[in-house]
Amino acid sequence: MIRVGAAAEAPPFDQLARVALSNEQTRRNVRHATDVIRAKRDAAVAELPDWERLRDAAHAIKEHVVSHLDEYLEQFEERCAAAGGVVHWARDADDANQIIVDIIRSHDGREVIKVKTMTSDETRLNVALEAAGIAPYETDLADLIIQLGDDRPSHIVVPALHRNRMEVRALFAEKMQLPGLGSEPGDLTAAARDFLREKFLRVPIGFSGANFAVAETGSVCVVESEGNGRMCLTLPRVLITLVGIEKVIPTFADLEVFLQLLPRSATGERMNPYNSIWTGVSALDGPGEFHVVLLDNGRTRVIADADARDTLDCIRCGACLNACPVYRQTGGHAYGSIYSGPIGAILTPQLQAMEHSRSLPYASSLCGACYEVCPVKIDIPAILVHLRNRLVESGNAPVGERVAMKAAAFAFGSATRFEAGQKLARIAQRPFEEDGWLPRLPGPLAGWSLSRDLPAVPAESFRDWWARRETAPTKPEGSP
Amino acid sequence: MIAARTQILDAIRRGLGARAVDREKEYRAVTREYVQDGLLDRDQRVELFVQRIQHYDGGVHRCGRGAVAETIAGALSARVKRKLLVPEGFPAEWLPPGFEFVAETNLSYSALDGSDGVITTCTVAIATTGTIILCHGPGEGRRAATLIPDYHLCLVDAQSIVETVPEGVRRIAALKPRLVTTISGPSATADIEMTRIKGVHGPRTLEVVVVS
Numbered sequence: 001m002i003r004v005g006a007a008a009e010a011p012p013f014d015q016l017a018r019v020a021l022s023n024e025q026t027r028r029n030v031r032h033a034t035d036v037i038r039a040k041r042d043a044a045v046a047e048l049p050d051w052e053r054l055r056d057a058a059h060a061i062k063e064h065v066v067s068h069l070d071e072y073l074e075q076f077e078e079r080c081a082a083a084g085g086v087v088h089w090a091r092d093a094d095d096a097n098q099i100i101v102d103i104i105r106s107h108d109g110r111e112v113i114k115v116k117t118m119t120s121d122e123t124r125l126n127v128a129l130e131a132a133g134i135a136p137y138e139t140d141l142a143d144l145i146i147q148l149g150d151d152r153p154s155h156i157v158v159p160a161l162h163r164n165r166m167e168v169r170a171l172f173a174e175k176m177q178l179p180g181l182g183s184e185p186g187d188l189t190a191a192a193r194d195f196l197r198e199k200f201l202r203v204p205i206g207f208s209g210a211n212f213a214v215a216e217t218g219s220v221c222v223v224e225s226e227g228n229g230r231m232c233l234t235l236p237r238v239l240i241t242l243v244g245i246e247k248v249i250p251t252f253a254d255l256e257v258f259l260q261l262l263p264r265s266a267t268g269e270r271m272n273p274y275n276s277i278w279t280g281v282s283a284l285d286g287p288g289e290f291h292v293v294l295l296d297n298g299r300t301r302v303i304a305d306a307d308a309r310d311t312l313d314c315i316r317c318g319a320c321l322n323a324c325p326v327y328r329q330t331g332g333h334a335y336g337s338i339y340s341g342p343i344g345a346i347l348t349p350q351l352q353a354m355e356h357s358r359s360l361p362y363a364s365s366l367c368g369a370c371y372e373v374c375p376v377k378i379d380i381p382a383i384l385v386h387l388r389n390r391l392v393e394s395g396n397a398p399v400g401e402r403v404a405m406k407a408a409a410f411a412f413g414s415a416t417r418f419e420a421g422q423k424l425a426r427i428a429q430r431p432f433e434e435d436g437w438l439p440r441l442p443g444p445l446a447g448w449s450l451s452r453d454l455p456a457v458p459a460e461s462f463r464d465w466w467a468r469r470e471t472a473p474t475k476p477e478g479s480p
Numbered sequence: 481m482i483a484a485r486t487q488i489l490d491a492i493r494r495g496l497g498a499r500a501v502d503r504e505k506e507y508r509a510v511t512r513e514y515v516q517d518g519l520l521d522r523d524q525r526v527e528l529f530v531q532r533i534q535h536y537d538g539g540v541h542r543c544g545r546g547a548v549a550e551t552i553a554g555a556l557s558a559r560v561k562r563k564l565l566v567p568e569g570f571p572a573e574w575l576p577p578g579f580e581f582v583a584e585t586n587l588s589y590s591a592l593d594g595s596d597g598v599i600t601t602c603t604v605a606i607a608t609t610g611t612i613i614l615c616h617g618p619g620e621g622r623r624a625a626t627l628i629p630d631y632h633l634c635l636v637d638a639q640s641i642v643e644t645v646p647e648g649v650r651r652i653a654a655l656k657p658r659l660v661t662t663i664s665g666p667s668a669t670a671d672i673e674m675t676r677i678k679g680v681h682g683p684r685t686l687e688v689v690v691v692s
Contacts, residue, residue: 029673036674053514060510068503070492083658089485141680142671158671165672185672189680196681201589201628217656227627227667227682234623235589245488250507256649257514259662270532271609271645271664274682276623279658284586285622286659296488304495 002298003093004122004351005152010336012359012398017334026162030154030331033161034322040268041319041373047270048260057257059377062313065248066303072215072248073294079218080292083280088293096295097128100207100240103291104134107238109205115222115232116140117209118156118316119242119295121338122351125207136207137199139228141192148175154332154340157266157318162331196228206236206287210243211315212258213292216251219279220292223262225272233276239287244295246312258315261375265317298351307386311346313376320370320380326363335360342370342380349387355396361387362398518607518643525607525641526690532610536665537678539687548635549576551689552599555633559685561596564633565625569618570601574635584625592624597631597683603655605641605688606648611664612636612688613648615657623661632683634663638692 010016020026045051065072077087090096104112112129114120114136126136126147138147142160146153149171153159160168169183172191181191208229212221220241222229233239249258255277263272281290302311321327321341332340337348337357345364349357361384364370370380391397500506520528530540543551553576556564565584566575575581582595601619602612612634614620626632642648652660667682678684 033674048515050514053512057510057512057514064506064510067496067499068506069496070489071503073489073492089488091484091487095484139681140671141669145671158674160671161674163672168672185675185677188672189669189677193680200681201593219658225667226669226680228680230623230627230661231681234627245492252653253646253650256516256646257512259649260514260645267670269664271606271611271662273536273663273665273668275660275662277660282658285616285624294488296491300488300491300495303492 001092001094002352003124004298004348005124005338007337007348008352008356010357013334013336013363014359016336017330017363020330020334025164026331027329029162029164031328033155033158034328037158037268037318037322041265041322042268044264044268044270048264054257054261055375055377058261058315058375059313061249061254061257062376063310065250066246066309066312069245069248069303072250073245075215076213076218076248077294079216080213080220080280081218083218085218085280085290085292088291090293090295090297092297093123093295096123096242096293096297097125099291099293100125100242101128101132101134103238103240104129104205105132107205109134109238111135111137111199111203112205112207112240113137113139113199113203113232113236114143115206115208115224115229116143116159117207117242118153118338119209119244120207121153122297123242123295125242137196137203139196139200139232140224141189141226141228144192144196145171148172152333153338155318155321156316156339156341156343162333200228200231200235204237206232206239208232208239208241210241210247211262212255213243213248214250214252214255214277215248217279219252219277221255221275221277223259223272224274224276225267227274230274230276233278234286236287238289238291240291240293242293242295244297245299246314262315262317265319265373265375302347302350305350305390308346308350308383310378311343311350311383313378314343314347315376316343317375319373319375323369323373324364325367325369326365335363342384343378346380346383346387354387354391354394358391358396359398361391514646515644516646518647520607520643522638522641525643526638526692528643529605529607529610529636529641530690532607533665533686533688536610536668536686538610538665539685541687541689542692543689544692548574548689548691552576552633552635553578555687555689556597559597559631559687561631563596565592565595565598565621565629567598567600567619567621567625569620570599571619575599584621586622587625589624589628592628595629597633597685598625598629599633599635600626601635601637603640603657604648604651605636606645607641607643609645609664611645611648611662613652614661614663615652615655616659616661617657623659626661626663627682630683631685631687632663633687633689636688636690638690641690 129136145160154162173181210220211223263269327341339347345360366381563580566581567584603615604613666686667680670676
């Protein structure tokens with residue numbers, strides 16, 4: 001069965017968003033965290049004069065890979081196997097979980113140490129492991145917070161960003177039995193180090209995801225900060241790595257592009273503390289047995305839609321979440337999926353059947369901030385509109401949205417009508433405007449705007465400004 | 481299992497439909513207009529590398545080729561480190577007297593955990609990002625040896641410092657290593673309120689000695 005976490009059972013976005021918006025503490029936490037990451041990301045990006053050219057190269061590489069994905073997967077499989085890795089193929093979440101459980105059982109494993117991986121959240125691997133009597137230990141600090149708190153990730157890169165230090169302190173004090181624990185981030189980090197160290201040195205089976213799989217060499221690359229990744233990849237006797245089929249890149253040298261874009265976009269660092277790259281198995285260094293599980297789980301369904309295929313270019317940096325005015329208001333849980341924010345709004349409904357998450361393509365004001373920051377230049381707004389069209393055409397769009405889409409289609413149908421509509425909107429919105437943001441929309445769109453702060457239509461459109469500029473006198477003021 | 485492989489590959493081919501036949505030609509045609517080669521001279525590269533490491537809260541020592549042993553001695557004494565792991569292939573003449581150096585030959589994890597730290601060389605360093613790169617050959621040790629100890633002192637030959645990430649990645653790619661670890665500062669996390677905390681599971685202290 002194709003599965004994206006528990007998204008199939010999740011209520012629609014507008015319902016969840018209403019709940020999220022009522023939690024002031026969570027909103028403050030999300031706002032603070034995204035403000036900090038955005039500022040760091042912007043500074044790190046501004047340092048590179050060739051940022052746009054890196055984005056162009058990354059986009060071109062990813063587009064090329066997807067259009068030859070079958071060939072690159074076969075090449076990766078061959079090179080990885082030649083280096084001593086065992087390659088498995090999984091059609092969906094259940095396939096993948098079964099393969100992983102079987103490998104662990106073949107070693108009589110009862111425990112596994114895990115590196116942060118969204119892909120295993122996608123397949124709900126931990127649920128499958130526990131059902132099989134195997135204890136999964138999350139080792140990334142944020143994932144540990146999520147696991148101990150029986151919580152759900154709310155961000156792709158910083159899954160526990162909706163929790164503040166006091167909440168984490170209370171959780172660790174209870175679960176690690178440390179009544180005297182302090183609440184400084186340094187105290188909490190030290191507690192996690194002590195809690196996990198014994199497991200790193202003892203548990204014989206490790207599990208990871210992958211950021212990149214190199215077809216040319218059969219190598220796998222994991223990007224991380226804490227060193228928990230290195231621990232899980234290096235110390236166990238057996239290593240299992242779950243890789244979405246879209247993670248393959250052609251050559252080792254292509255890392256020169258992605259290892260510049262990913263850390264600066266994800267955490268605003270020039271480079272993250274650790275990257276591990278390994279190839280099959282190596283004598284006397286690291287696990288003696290290495291398995292790769294290549295996962296489809298709806299990805300081939302995305303490939304089949306040429307207008308939305310770029311969704312698979314995503315390198316999971318989370319920059320679009322931090323930049324999105326909707327995500328910054330609602331946080332990640334409103335999306336009902338482990339993949340939240342703008343990328344989640346296009347990825348989740350494509351991976352699993354559209355009707356399960358048909359509200360998600362509407363969880364956006366189409367402001368374009370996500371596209372501006374995307375390091376691989378995925379045109380998320382265009383894909384959102386495309387998915388809305390798919391929903392409308394298949395008769396699956398929510399009723400109010402169908403009306404909205406018809407209005408939008410009418411407006412976009414002609415430039416003159418679009419401009420007239422913009423002017424009308426500017427006039428009509430005046431009584432509702434607060435500081436340039438629209439907290440509520442009137443009439444049939446009221447429910448829609450409850451969960452979004454739309455940027456107000458600017459007082460003067462670009463076209464108005466341009467027209468005025470052209471007709472204005474060109475001489476400097478005061479000259480004869 | 482074979483059925484899954486066939487189904488996935490077939491679904492990709494069906495989904496893609498007609499496309500360019502010559503994959504390698506198409507790959508070579510990818511436009512790469514980003515900065516590839518650096519512009520700084522050697523002294524400027526070293527200076528930038530040092531600044532970047534310091535920005536990560538990494539310690540930096542600098543010395544000439546003739547003063548390596550005494551520089552290492554100074555670094556270890558300042559941190560009160562007595563018992564250090566040394567991988568095979570590390571230049572013996574660089575090891576100062578007065579310390580206990582343990583040859584790292586497949587020691588148990590608890591033995592690695594029981595040391596005060598590890599001293600290694602590296603293959604390449606990147607100035608722009610303050611990155612050292614280990615390929616885990618002679619002098620660099622196996623991965624566990626630079627991971628479990630809480631202190632890592634890395635010797636960086638000034639000649640091995642490149643300026644840009646593409647220069648560094650290409651130097652490594654040419655060596656075709658099976659294992660690569662890139663290290664940019666001590667282990668860190670910002671998972672709680674985006675407050676950067678230095679030192680999680682990897683070595684909590686990283687120092688480099690730049691040898692010119």
